[in-house]
Amino acid sequence: MKFKILLALIFVNLMQAQKFQFPKTAVTDSLILEKQMPELARQVIPQLQSEKNKPENKVDLLDNLFRLQMVAQDYKNSLASLSENRNLFADHHMGDYRYIGFELYSMAKLAQKESNISFPNAFEKVFNQKYESLPEKLIPRLPLAVDGNVRESRKQMKEILDAQKNKDSIDYKTALSLCKSYLSYKTYSSIKPQVMQLLASKDKEKFIIETRDLKIKNGNTLTITIVRKKENTSPLPVILTNNIYAGLFDEFFGKRAATYNYVGAVVNTRGKRNSNNVNDPFEHESEDIYEVIDWVSKQPWCNGKVGMIGGSYLGFSQWAAVKKLHPALKTIVPQVAVGIGIDYPAQNNIFMSYMLQWIQYVTNNKLTDEVDFGNFAKWNLINTEWYKSGKSFRALDTISGKTSKIFQRWLDHPAYDEYWQKMVPYKEDFSKINIPILTTTGYYDDDQIGALYYFKQHHLYNKNADHYLVIGPYNHGGAQSFGFTYVNGSPIDPVARISIDDLAFSWFDYILKGGKKPEILKDRINFQVMNTNTWKHVADLDKMHTSTLKFYLQDKKNTPSVFNKPETQSFTKQIVDFKNRDLKDTYYKVSKKDSIKTTTSIVFESEVLDKDMIISGNLSGFFNVSINKKDFDTDTYLYQIQPDGKSSLLSTHIVRASYAKNNEVRQLLEPNKIEQIPINNSYVMSRKIEKGSKLLLLVGVNKNPNWQINYGTGKDVSDETIKDSGEPLEVKWYNDSYVEIPVYKD
Template sequence: MKFKILLALIFVNLLHAQKFYFPKAAVTDSSILEKQLPVLASELMTQKPLLKLKEQNKANFLDNLFRLEMVSKDYKKSITTLSEHRNEFADHNMVGNRFIAHEVYSLAKLIEKRDNVTFQIALQKAFDEKYKTLSDKMLVRLGLIFDGDVNSLRKTFKKSIDKQKDKDSIDYPSALALCKSYLNYKVYASIKPQIMQLLAKKDQEKFIIETKDLKTKNGNTLTITIVRKKENKAPLPVVLTNNIYAGPIDVLFGKRAAIYNYVGAVVNTRGKRNSNDENNPFENESQDLYEVIDWVSKQPWSNGKVGMIGGSYLGFSQWAAVKKLHPALKTIVPQVAVGIGIDYPAQNNIFMSYMLQWIKYVTNNKLTDEADFNNFPKWDSINTAWYKSGKSFRALDTISGQPNKIFQRWLDHPGYDEYWQKMVPYKEDFANINIPILTTTGYYDDDQIGALSYFKSHHLYNKNANHYLVIGPYDHGGAQSFGYTTVSGNRIDPVARISIDDLAFSWFDYILKNGKKPDLLKDKINFQVMNTNSWKHVPTLEKMHTSTIKFYLQDHKDIPSVFTQSPNKTFTKQIVDFKNRDQKESYRLVSKKDSVKVTNSVYFESEVLDKDLIISGNLSGFFNVSINKKDFDTDTYLYQIQPDGKPFLLSTHIVRASYAKDNAVRQLLEPGKVEQIPIKNSMFMSKKIEKGSKLVLLVGVNKNPSWQINYGTGKDVSDETIKDANEPLEIKWYNDSYVEIPIYNE
């Protein structure tokens, strides 16, 4: 391990040791800067780090290359590289076209020179030329693509150039960052004003866009945006989205529905846009949406049928809407839906630091506070400051600079109590939901647990639930828009690279327009088996696997297999000192080149697998433990160590031990007594594991700045401080504990 770290440090030092001439006058003289940057970019394109990246990650290589070509003013080459990048990044044009702004800029520069015209004239020609080549589905996204935050980009560029003050040279990483930040600022500052005007004109030609304020019966104001295609004269079904993220995306969502030949309606939550009401996220959707659905269903452009769509908070909103089901609501398509109180703001009853960052994002103003939310160094420093201070989790908002009553109110409900239950259907409520539903989520989706909790409850309480699930190798963004080519650095199978938009609106056609059921929906559960380039279709989640294997917490060196229970009961002892806030991260080599993080974890490794197997479903099982405190938070990771030695994260699980049996009722552990902790609500995954692989199981204790810290006193964890740490936590992980791994046999 030390050798690996040493090699990495040598490589980083070599990168920084490599210097390029860059005159200090360029910092203050823009004319010198404009002359020097193309020279610098040309030099960077020939350097080994960039060429090495071509072998390691072609998409990232192309991403850097086209930017350097633009800075060096080789616009023709940059367009060719962008085309190659688009093909590498995605099989369809949704993701691949995210650099249209850069392409239009390069086209304009070529036209400016070719036709000897002003840049403004060239830009209009370039825009018109590119616009004609794009599909309607792509056109609706152009507003977001061209709407770069010029002020933010300018600040980023200024930070990069200011680092060169009083220096006559620049190292490779700094030079690359400078070129990229300069280019982003240059592109958007040069084209945004004119392009946004051109887009607005195009929208006026194609759509009718209206914004209205609705008054609810209790006097609240909600702003709603309605988008219709001009060519559609007859009443149509309405596709409604409830959006807390008020801003340009409202029109985008409306236009998205319109181009699929629906009326798009996007309503903002209380306190957003034109509403002066109090903004309390999640609390009022069920009440407000009933009235919104009633209103849109009765408008002259509506045929009386309403469907809903949206992801994350917007997915949660649909479940809130069906708690009291309006007759006009015929279907919902919740995507990566937040499981309020289940996976957010706490996952399996452990509150996350991110919740405060998100609260401020949606409540700081009437739209969204992008600058604050995306200031990751700021939030990292806040979370680290809290962690280092040893103060209670309740102090996080004060440490951030301002107390927050929403944050505090959420912390007052550590169990899944009535506060959370009243926001969405709960238990028997699901029996009354008899409309067809399509849920989408992904193996890498942060809200997968929430999305599946609704799905499972619906089928549990309604035996006739007409509810379909599509799950594949998608992250939080991919499962609500379109499948990427890579996720978490891993290339996904071509068959998985689908447009979730197309799937969703095919579903709407099926339900709202008596169309054909989408081909992918061959059964209630439709899941993509990674590494097989195939989809499988089964009637229930339980059928995602046909058998299981038990991975016992034991060293297979002492017994032939971790998959066979030892006849001798033993335990592995782990000690975690909650007082230690300067703990260095620890890693364990799993091959000559690769390692996995094992901080606060115990490592168990299987023997080499002698045949292929498909892991499909989620982890279950039990931990039999005894501890010297009343509570702790478990943290579990299952890895595949591939035949080439590279680790691949398959599933994770985190839970507060005292809530593991019942997420609504806390049951403290008895110190010194062997207790059983069930494993529920872990992350689903479906992947073929090749022969020659090993499985690695890490079990341990959650202790990091991203989550609450459970000191084990039995008090409300939000109120505990480092003074409650006392002696280190001592855990005995007994070897009859096992993680049950689901296996799918063809």
């Protein structure tokens, strides 16, 4: 009995340890809140460091710790924790300016106390000291690094406080969130606009920045920003960026080029900034960029040579530019380039809901609508409302409350037809592109399929293409910037922590200034093999692997190996009811530590691997299926289940079955007949899979609010509604179907 009482007391104490006193009045009285926050942070710090709440990795621990120490007004220790956090990124190019806004605030608070001066004076003093200590190539990034979102942090803080009404205590998780949002609001509301004014003053000392309206020969007016370093007085090559995200990064791209001793020119697309032309994203870049290059190349500060750089839409723009190649354009560096009509706004002919969010982001005003775009709760609600309503995909813009001609126009072209083809080089157009090109993308890049499409087409139609590829463990942001030390929560190999900026501009030095070829470019394809800390270099994409392994769609219980072809044909049946809009997900438990969502998928699990394996390249193969309808959208995922039970996504593939053989012509399936669906345009990966791991293959049917829903009638999928769903979709996945896994051996 005494033992039970003791256990109960321990449990009560543990529960109390997770609660902190926080008066009701702090919610409504800002003066009381100011007094309470330091004390709250002091109570949360020991809990953060306790075994129960300690984050899995040291980065997250130090990240939370320095923030709590700042709220606790322990600025000296907060700077030490922040410095320790940066040391974890010591071999990386982001280290010098991570959290620089918080660092400047803490330094200014200490200087204010030590020198007995006002906070603005203290801030200016420490800002000047820090600015002078930074590497020059980080200077263009400073405005981005200190531009904290005051409105958003205030909103988050208010939401947390509102939930605390009529409560005298606060739990650990909520207290941590409150401290972090409070700190962001406190810091950036204190240092802005002063820090922006100080940066503007420094820019005036260092750069000549000119923004002007450029009337090009086709009658359109575009806004262009030109940035030169004051010390560079002779004509230089110009690095041009075509930026639809007007006002966002314009000066950054220009200053970045100037810092690398080029002239930076950033032009905004039609309808943006001061342009009164119609804003039709993607449609006019080829024509307009030719005229911009023509003007730029004739300016006194240009030596007649132009290069282009940029990522995502800005990467697409470069491919648009080479459809009609201007003689002054000597090289392009397309990074994570959107494959228009290939991977966006539809991936393998399946339109994505995100397209409407993006359209409104770039068309709602002359700049970018950050508030609307960042309102993920709103967009999730819109997509969910559409999904539950069963209305046609065409109704998505009406459901959002704002109709869109662009959205509707895109939906009119579900095939890769002339509408998309005219925007970028198409087939034989690639044979005429004879300038050097450097493409960068990543294994986790949302536009990897597009970036590799251009690369493959260029080499297909131009056997002498001077075109290099660098691909590694980078996401959409990392493959067009500094990269990141962590991706998807895991550290990347040290050799992969390269500066994409340095790579790009060393390429420009090589092509435009006769410099040395970048060391990493040892062959056409340069790829990093994750978990080996090595780069490999091969002549073409097919040589990323040396053999393949066929993973057949069969239950491992009925075969010694899923990698052996089955002796007799059978199938696994899957039923998907499109009328059912129950969003409840199902999961496949792979271990005590992890599970994988399998709501509309069938799971095939391999045996335990008895040796290490390097998977390198992209998935291929065929699905042999029969369905009771004319069409469906396949959804494929390949996972590694590590020996410790954690899962890692290796590759994905999604395709509309009727376009799987030819993305330009729809070929409907014959109901109840076995059809073969090829697997093309999956995501490339290069990674060592450790002995003791298993592979998990998920195959299934796309049915979720992030994509169109294909009801299988054979009509235009954008026009189908839940009324077209008819009887449930029945898929027979035959066991002689296989996903071909690329394997690399030295």
